[in-house]
Amino acid sequence: MGSRPIFIGWGVLLAALTAITWLGYTSSLNADVLFVQAFLGDLWGVSAPFRWTVPPANGLFPGVLIGALGFFAGFDNATFYLYYAAAYSVLLFAGAGIMLRAQWGWSPRRHGRRRRWRCC
């Protein structure tokens, strides 16, 4: 089997697991957690001036960007956070996977110093 179906299979499984686990133990969302949803909601559709004070670690990239994709896809309230959990776990999975796959095709000791340096 190629690499892509394996990646997709694990990704879907992890997204579902994370979303279900989150739903299972989260009883309410506090003000800190609601930051992304409130920020995006105000940016897009509220009838009040947009004058936001964001935290110094504002999380605009990639956190709010990930949230924006879900928000504009129409996820709201609980579905928004289910989407967020799924998206984050899949991105973390992709990052961890490519790190674990990273390998050097060339070693200076084995192949001499003039060969082209290859990786990943």
Next chain:
Amino acid sequence: MGLESAQAWAAAALAVLLICLVDSGHEHGALDYMLFLPGSHAGVVLVALPCFVLVQRALAGASRAIILLFALTVLSMFSDFLTLVQIVAPVAAAMALIGWELPQLRRRAAVIVLAMSAATLMGAGLYFALGRSGIVEEGPLTSQLMSMLDAAKTYVTTLPQLAAAIGALRVSCAFAGLAIGLALSLRAILARRTAETLPVILLSLSASAGFLGPIIVGTYSDPALFRQQLPYYTMTFIILVWALARILRGRAWLLAPATAALGLLLVTQDVALAWKKPFVLNPSFVRLADGLEQLPADLTLALYWEAKPIYLGSRRRMMVCQLAGDGNVYNWIANYGLCLEGLKRWSAGHHWLAIDTSSSENPAESGLQGLMAQYGLPDRQIDIEGRRIMLYAWSAKREARVRDIICRDGDAFRRAPPC
């Protein structure tokens, strides 16, 4: 060094299960901090992993990788200054090692470090420029700093508290992963095999920077600040599963069924709970918002922990202005525009001004005295969902008082009508 595709993806899935889901039922499950709080530095970890792969590709001569690395670093730095500590510094240290070991790669290593340094400066520039936009303001950068020794002492003495909150298993795995990563990195450096071990070295350096950063800088004053150490609680799990896969070697195929079994175990543990929960957010805040809308309250004032839940509970229909305990407007992770619009509505609608006096997460913050001192005695007091709400009818004098409080200078936003 690397794993085959099938094994790598199974190992990555195992790492994510360990990072996100094991011990997720604790008071502050990893999900809360790592997934839902972009302001808790969660994004730096997401950016670090592709950055480390791009560094390897750039070393291999891919010029496009440098451009991508530059762009990711700019955006990440603009979003979170911990990028400097947890991504840029580890890459710079690893490139110094590469340059020392392999002279033929010195130029490429230097280009990578230069590109990332320039990206760091540009990201910081964007960050400070944002504050001048008049639309979004950044909160203050530094919190209270303590000495390195005091921060280290705080870390050691509060470690049991942290382990109880996020799970002893998570804390132990992070420690074991860092120890293994550092041992492997040291062995590779001494054997002059830095290049072959670069992925593990980058992960270990980032985890170390995550772990030591808040202690060296002196920001670690509370166990909740483990959120500044997220690479320590994520990269180390990737190192652990990598080590596990290497130990299994020919039997690494076992990773896939083992990961699937762990996933199944976790999901059966949580699925029963999931079906019992109402599929709405914060039901009591939704009911509170409904009650306030029926009054109707043109402007609602609430403390930090209440303002956003009420606002979102009303589906963003109500104007909820965030207050500090002393009754002044508290522009911290909030939209000041809601205060302005709410004041305008109260001024035109002449309905109620409502003040929620409770603080659900931190009762000590409830500042009834401070609120009374600022706004005077209410006309009515009602209880909704166990919360004391003070109601003020409109009068020209009161409106002038509230306008004075809301329009007071104290942040970078230009005052607009009705101020």
